[in-house]
Amino acid sequence: MGHHSCCNQQKVKRGLWSPEEDEKLIRYITTHGYGCWSEVPEKAGLQRCGKSCRLRWINYLRPDIRRGRFTPEEEKLIISLHAAVGNRWAHIASHLPGRTDNEIKNYWNSWIKKKIRKSSSTSTTNITTPKSSHHQTSQIITHTQNHQLDFLNQDLSTKPQIHHQDTIFPLPSPSFMFEIGSTFDGMTANNASRIDQMILQENPGLNLETWQPNRPHDQMVQFTPLMDNIDNIMVPIEVQNNCGTNLGGGHVAAFDCLQRNEINYEWVDHAQNCPSYFFWDHQAENGEEIIIPSTSSNMGTMLSSFPTSL
């Protein structure tokens, strides 16, 4: 027998939930919570297995669920996220408040069907199903290294919320900045690969002087994510000396325009082929950057405390 023999017991009811069953479950969960799902059916007086109760509550009964059609914004977000992470429905759902993984999965599957039907009924060339677009995106992710997408794997529920009106560069949507090239101590740092255009959209017209007048060689680029709830965007970089020799590579975190006082680096020294990390604190200085060495363990802490945009 497998893990869930409880669902095969004869007394356990299956299939659609009746309004009476819903009422029992709602009454129980709202008064007792749901610490242990396996205990819920008995305590709530239901002839169901705990798993079925959990599913019913999560996907249908919980009060913060959002019903109705997906908005164009939600649809765009789903498409972007799916392009980035594939069929990780729970992860995609975590970016859409009130929507469940099941709902998004169902929506996507019907959307796929529609698209396939549409494309097969029109042209035989240039057919693009979501599956093939995902394949293309996977190649991009591999190329730019998976680390660049670490921000997609974070639990965003506990992140501080920042309001748009606080931004230094007023934009209709949250934005991030990072250096696409900079010069320091006779070395240059460049981002090693192009930014995934499906995830970030460049905002033209940034005033560099406004950013950092004492470092005119720096090239700052401002990007707006095509998805909400993004923080900690990791951009691959390479550093060369003034002869063009590669000194190392790693990732630099793009930093939020709203709180541009933190930059995190993950750095791999090409000569020693070992990772080291440091934290670049802009707030502690007066126009001078101070590099504070740190360990890989507190790197994780810093990344998780990276400011969030909404």
Next chain:
DNA sequence: AAACCCTACAACCGCGGCACA
């Protein structure tokens, strides 16, 4: 009016991962 088809979405199933003894 009845049979059939299609679609949306609710619900189930098996599996992997985790916690704990």
Next chain:
DNA sequence: TTGTGCCGCGGTTGTAGGGTT
């Protein structure tokens, strides 16, 4: 270290209800 129980995830199936023939 291993076994067990549980949770959560993603794939899949079932079903209600509306539309079409």
